[in-house]
Amino acid sequence: MRHLLSTAELSYGEAVQILDTADQMAAVSSRSVKKLPALRGRTVVNLFFEDSTRTRISFETAAKRLSADVINFSAKGSSVSKGESLKDTAQTLMAMSADAVVIRHASSGAPQQLADSGWIDAAVVNAGDGKHAHPTQALLDAMTLRQVRSRRTGTPTTGMDLDGMHVVVVGDVLHSRVARSNVWLLTALGARVTLVAPPTLLPVAMDDWPCEVSYDLDAVLAEAPDAVMMLRLQRERMNAAFFPSEAEYTRGWGLTSQRVQRLEALGAPTVFMHPGPMNRGLEISSEAADSERSTVLEQVSNGVSVRMAVLFQLLSGDESTPYPSEN
């Protein structure tokens, strides 16, 4: 693996290996000295063209726990119209000898352009590009789902996939890089994925997506899925006529307390996932967000582990173990 640009290009084996490594990284984070020397002397640049404090902090923590030097480069605004171009920014970073560039950008495809352009020779990690992909988010979701399965079955997560798990992704699929990345990764790992959204918030042509699509959240929840992942809804979508009102959206596609109660009554095993930040009362009720079924905080801590695993695999050149040799 040279770059991590999207989950569509990850093989089953690569995905499981990243997740196994992430589990080992999680063990590091639970120790009192939360640091490995693995990337000492390496430089990781967080190149954020779009604000995202959470994701940046997560990557920064991951890199630091691996002893890498971290440079945060926040370049708000896009090229051409405002200031320096992506090309010049990238070449500037290369002149500073970055080993990896973690890029977040509002324009779909910017990380791939960076990787393919020949402007730089650093490893590129996509930290979210437009509506295209957010591979580390999908990996942390998969890591969380493995833990859910492990708790239920009592088997360790190592080498585990998601075969047979039913994951429901609900909300603004059209504008969601999280949904796109999860569809490819979770299905590659054997899960059954159902997307639920109002038709206005689904792409018109999803023929090649390996998932099911429904407009009816209650019907899908009645199947007692293993997990429901609620996507963040941008409130301004209402103004572009994607849905008539927030209240109507919540009634149709929100994880309301009534829906939580129905799952309880069913005895469903369903966990509640959310990539954050949550719009409480819109796509997810507080009852759901704060329930024991919620994995939201696990997802956050798994984010650090997954990002450690990705940086480690891209930069160490060693895909076996993150631990330094004993002798």
Added chain:
Amino acid sequence: MSSYLISSARPEGGEPADILVTDGVIASVGAPGTLEAPEGTETVDAAGAVALPGLVDMHTHLREPGHEDAETVETGTRAAAKGGFTAVFAMANSHPVADTAGVVEQVWRLGRDAGWADVHPVGAVTVGLEGTQLSELRAMAESRASVRMFSDDGKCVHDPLLMRRALEYVKSFGGIIAQHAQEPRLTQDAQMNEGTVSADLGLTGWPAVAEEAIIARDVLLTQHVDSRLHVCHVSTAGSVEIVRWAKERGVVVTAEVTPHHLLLTDELVRTFDPVYKVNPPLRTDEDVRALRRAVAEGVIDVVGTDHAPHPAEDKECEWSCAAHGMTGLETALAVVQQTLVDTGLMGWERVAQIMSHRPAEILGLSDQGQKLEPGAPANIVLWNPEGSTTVDPASHVSKGRNSPYRGMNLPGAVRATFYRGHPVVLDGELTTPLAR
């Protein structure tokens, strides 16, 4: 003026013949070796080459005035000559916009001074291409540029009432409205064709219906006011069906397709390389096949390049920031050969039709697009259909390096271009412009 004997060319792909060019006019055409040439005649060996009437491009962006970093009339018409074109129509989205007699006369004069090809300015339908107020269309028609085609190309005349008025108004001087069919609300922030690829890539879609809805409306308006409509760069299978339906009903509508829409599909956008960003966007394989058939069947009348050069910085950036458009003048005939001739859909006679006779006829040009017969102005391209070349944009004479065919192998090559009897291209290289 001097004389040239073009020997053993195949006029429109027919039997080899010699063509004698004297004083800017085709003096005679006859079996090889039978023509009597005056003393001092230069012989141009055209054995194996197809002779076509000089190509006429209804859709070129020459960028001058205002965007001389992208292209100038001089460089754009050099590119035209190199590609076998002897006349180009320069779209109005310059800066200032070509919405007054002053600007169209300036472009016309720049073309004349350059001397590589006829330059016919296209006038803007609305002031500043803003879609709110009609430009002084009649003043442009009566200017020295004699504008007959009006277009807000790059933008759609989306207001139905304004479109109706424009169609009506140009009737008084035999004008034609060339529409860039794009419903603006349906294409807000649109980045690429809406379909499976846009769904995967998370780029905002430009749906086919946004083009088709406007074409449907416009053919009905054209029929209602009994005017003439030209549809620029038709890009979808659905648009073809609407144009076909309109023609069957007797609507005076003509349609154009670009070379890139005949060859490339939106699968290329998966690279996120903005060289593939164009408006209307690259569509699907099904659309490409429908467009090729439509040209073969005559539903689509002409191939227009939509040559749209951009400086490197407008393409070496994020997809959503990049400018729309691709260069095309120097590759058009090669793409037409590959997609329409080598596929068996048409012969060279039909190529002459769609790239020269028909556009000249639509625009009422008397000195372009004529059969290669004695008395016709000597606008001739000699095309060598054998062999192929790997496209290297750095070798193009256009200022634009944004060729989507970069690295592709395309058939054929221009051997010579005669513009009003003067060889502006010989042995595939530019020579000198026409002196006036």
